[in-house]
Amino acid sequence: MLKEEHEVAVLEAPHNPAPPTSTVIHIQSQDSMPDHVVWSLFNTLFMNSCCLGFIAFAYSVKSRDRKIVGDLTGTQARASTTKCLNIGALILGIIMTILLIIIPILTLQAYQ
Incomplete structure (x- = not known):
């Protein structure tokens, strides 16, 4: 066998009749539950009517x-x-x- 033929034979992928297998790992994230802080x-800051926004913020921190x-x-x-309070505040x-x-x-139109 010539040197070039030997190098080509070495560089080729091995012929494996078995199909490639894959492993799937399922990781459950604990960040899936929203806390509605933002x-x-x-x-x-903007819709704090009847202090509902502040109360919602306190519950979201908890x-x-x-x-x-x-x-x-x-x-x-x-x-x-928190979600209910935020909806009410909004x-x-x-x-x-x-x-x-x-x-x-309406008051300006009443005076005119």
Whole structure:
């Protein structure tokens, strides 16, 4: 066998009749449960009607603390409460913003 033929034979892939196998590892992430901290912070800063945004922020921090400890039931309960409070704060904030726009317009039209 010539030197070039030997090098080509060595460089070729081995002929294995068995198909390649793969291994799949399923990792369960504990970050899958949201704690709504960013939404609560937004509501605290901009839509804090009746202090619902601040209360939602407090519950979201408690939810994050429970997540760090590993208490998934407590995390889920506080996250659910946080979500409800955030929805309430957002709806009240939007209604109040609309009223703050409409009431001055109506009062200006009444005086004209």
